[in-house]
Amino acid sequence: MEKKNFDVNSLIGFVLIGAILVWMLYLQKPSEEEQAEKAKTEAAAKQKENSDTKEDTTLEEATQELASVNAQDSAAVANLKNRLGSFAYSGTLPSATENTTVIENEVLYLEVSNKGGYITKARLKNHTTYDSLPVSLIKDGNSTLNLQFSSENRLLNTKDLFFEPSLSKNGENSVLTMRLKTSENNFIEYRYELLPDEYMLNFSIKSQGLDNVINTSQPIYLDWNFKGYRHAKSITYENRYSRLTYEYEDEDHDKLSPTGEDDELEKDVTWMNFRQHFFSSMLLTDTPFKEVSFTSKDLVEDEEIDTVYTKKYGAKMLLEPKAGGLSYNMNMYYGPTDYQILNDYGRNLDDAMPLGWGIFGMINKYIIIPLFGFLSGFLPAGIAIICLTILIKLLLSPVQYKQYLSQAKMKILRPEIEEIREKYGDNKMKIQQETMKLQSAAGASPLQGCLPALLQLPVFYALFTFFPSAFDLRQKSFLWADDLSSYDVIAHLPFHIPFYGDHVSLFPILASIAIFIYMMMTTGQTMQAQQQPGMPNMKFIMYLSPLFMLVFFNNYASGLSLYYLTSNLITIGIMLVIKNFIIDENKVHAKIEKKKKQPKKQNRFQRKMAEMMEQAEEQKKAQKRK
Known part of the structure; x- marks a missing residue:
């Protein structure tokens, strides 16, 4: 049998092969520039993954983030714009702050917010509450106006996005336009026009150049939510006459229950009134809303405790886009529930008041109120x-x-x-x-x-x-x-x-x-x-x-x-x-x-009654004889 000896040559060969492999790995090590780029790419990928899975991150947060992000960080900017879709144009964002614009006249003070483009404060200058405070129909977030629509497989809410304000004059009228832009010439616009000495203002919604952005095959809603503040000494008495009323289908009028919770779905609505006894917040439209879902909830459970709000109202209006996009000419009214004022505007607004139905209302309108x-x-x-x-x-x-x-x-x-x-x-x-x-x-x-x-x-x-x-x-x-x-x-x-x-x-x-x-x-x-x-x-x-x-x-x-x-x-x-x-x-x-x-x-008639009574008397006598 042959005896096996240690092979020195083989050992030297293995050592040389290992050294060569180490040298090759060293040569293939990425440079510092390559390592930095790889880390940046991984961070961007991780950020994109988080944005896709974190559902509670809102468009509002994305808009605000886009306004402040470093423009040189191209990956982060691209990711945020992807979340905003076409409305990422507002990321240039001179208006992406929660500032407000004031329009006012002799009787009405209004503040309109960049965020959402709707009225966040409405104060009546000539009226005070029972405790001598100014009457504010809107303040501290008690009212929101939101346009909801689908765009690029997303459901967008304008209350979360920022509008660009522009204040001007039309004669003696104050005009405020609020635009939510996808480009300089493509936008959704809210337009407010306030006339001197008037509680009624002109209001319109229109879209321009957004035919390929707004998905018209999906419903488009204008959603108005409102909580009425207490203004009177007795909240129970005030609440009894606080009620949601509206006009629909050929000047018919109806109202929701003043107690508990109530809701109704109506067709062809022309105006609605979120009444707070002596004060009203109204929305009127020249083009009837095809369908409106109304809700009302009584917020007063105990006069000793619940002393802030009376009612919570809601109206979700279905809008119908035309060939050129959205176009609705409307009016808003923030003022007294006064028969003379409402009647002067026409449009059956006097029916927003609780004057009684039928002959009772006629007696009030044509005799008692004038007298x-x-x-x-x-x-x-x-x-x-x-x-x-x-x-x-x-x-x-x-x-x-x-x-x-x-x-x-x-x-x-x-x-x-x-x-x-x-x-x-x-x-x-x-x-x-x-x-x-x-x-x-x-x-x-x-x-x-x-x-x-x-x-x-x-x-x-x-x-x-x-x-x-x-x-x-x-x-x-x-x-x-x-x-x-x-x-x-x-x-x-x-x-x-x-x-x-x-x-x-x-x-x-x-x-x-x-x-x-x-x-x-x-x-x-x-x-x-x-x-x-x-x-x-x-x-x-x-x-x-x-x-x-x-x-x-x-x-x-x-x-x-x-x-x-x-x-x-x-x-x-x-x-x-x-x-x-x-x-x-x-x-x-x-x-x-x-x-x-x-x-x-x-x-x-008298003869018939006498005959019937005589017959009844005879029948009674006959029964007694039996």
């Missing part, structure tokens, strides 16, 4: 209320005379009706039959007293809706009331009573006393004495009405309570005059007796 406007033009507001009430009561006095005459006749017939009840005992059918015969022969009927009262109801209800919406009463004082559009206070309570509040108002107390006296003179003297089984307890009603006034009107406008107090005092006075100087009950009684002796010709 009160005339009186308040030269009289203090409280005196104007009293004079208005006197004129209306005098106008209705013939109706009230008929009502009292009917009550007087029923009072005279009361002894004979009592005799009929005693005579026929438990025979209710016979009692009713004989009572009707007596009333027919005497020319008296309870219905004759009810009919005049029904004729007065439209006027009373119209006045009930007028006073809470009368802007002319706002912050007008009378006697101890500081503000006739809010409750008066004669004492503060150390605790809060449900439905009543934490204060005592005097006008509702006086009105309750007047109502009670009136009920005693009418219900207490007539209906209560004629109480029949199955009929409402009139004595209970007599006490309920003043109690209702006392409790629930404690937080209502003192002007409304002043009207009820004046109205009932005048009614009591008219009744006393009629009773003591116009109607002689002895003469009325003599006429009744004379009329009873005359043959009474029954009409067809």
